Amino acid sequence: EAGVTQFPSHSVIEKGQTVTLRCDPISGHDNLYWYRRVMGKEIKFLLHFVKESKQDESGMPNNRFLAERTGGTYSTLKVQPAELEDSGVYFCASSRTGAGYGYTFGSGTRLTVV
Amino acid sequence: KNQVEQSPQSLIILEGKNCTLQCNYTVSPFSNLRWYKQDTGRGPVSLTIMTFSENTKSNGRYTATLDADTKQSSLHITASQLSDSASYICVVSVRGNTPLVFGKGTRLSVIA
Numbered sequence: 001e002a003g004v005t006q007f008p009s010h011s012v013i014e015k016g017q018t019v020t021l022r023c024d025p026i027s028g029h030d031n032l033y034w035y036r037r038v039m040g041k042e043i044k045f046l047l048h049f050v051k052e053s054k055q056d057e058s059g060m061p062n063n064r065f066l067a068e069r070t071g072g073t074y075s076t077l078k079v080q081p082a083e084l085e086d087s088g089v090y091f092c093a094s095s096r097t098g099a100g101y102g103y104t105f106g107s108g109t110r111l112t113v114v
Numbered sequence: 115k116n117q118v119e120q121s122p123q124s125l126i127i128l129e130g131k132n133c134t135l136q137c138n139y140t141v142s143p144f145s146n147l148r149w150y151k152q153d154t155g156r157g158p159v160s161l162t163i164m165t166f167s168e169n170t171k172s173n174g175r176y177t178a179t180l181d182a183d184t185k186q187s188s189l190h191i192t193a194s195q196l197s198d199s200a201s202y203i204c205v206v207s208v209r210g211n212t213p214l215v216f217g218k219g220t221r222l223s224v225i226a
Contacts, residue, residue, distance in 0.1 A: 004157070035214075035216075041218070042118070042216040042217060042218045042219070043158075043203070043216040044216070045213035045214065048213070056213065058213070059213060091157055091158075093157075102148075102160045102163060103160070103214070104160075105150075105157030105158045105159070106157050107155065107156050107157045108155075108156075108157055
């Protein structure tokens with residue numbers, strides 16, 4: 001079984017530019033989550049998809065962040081325009097639906113805004 | 115406020131020695147508690163998951179304990195190996211709510 005794949009692994013962009021992160025979950029996993037770790041802080045929730053629907057987006061920091069999951073397969077997280085405080089590692093995780101199923105995390109995308 | 119506190123922040127031990135990492139949480143209502151291992155440049159990998167009724171769970175040389183009354187958990191690593199060097203993150207799930215609550219992790223370094 002292939003794991004959760006994230007692309008790119010690293011991205012360095014200038015303040016004001018746009019960046020799009022991609023996550024390919026494990027096939028058959030309806031749940032897809034985005035999390036973020038800012039330097040020195042704990043990993044924090046951004047949002048949760050069930051198939052193509054946003055189940056919970058309470059963790060999205062502001063309207064510069066836009067997440068999509070068209071067709072319920074892969075997901076993208078776009079940051080536009082990027083700010084310095086957006087730097088961090090963005091993790092994607094997926095899971096099956098039902099209690100007790102574990103999360104499988106991707107390796108993350110390290111975003112640096114300069 | 116739902117929080118997970120871990121200690122120590124970092125730890126250095128000699129190869130072959132045992133160690134115990136601590137986790138205190140204030141998450142309510144509690145659903146389950148997970149320990150993850152995160153190698154540098156990788157995503158977190160699950161080690162154990164425990165529900166309210168479970169006191170201990172083992173995964174090879176890793177043994178996690180849970181005291182739901184005091185809201186404390188520990189992760190014991192036996193006969194440490196160099197490959198155990200990583201961040202160990204305590205994560206608590208809130209019942210009826212999606213987001214996992216993460217601790218900041220303990221950075222473990224195992225040296226020869």
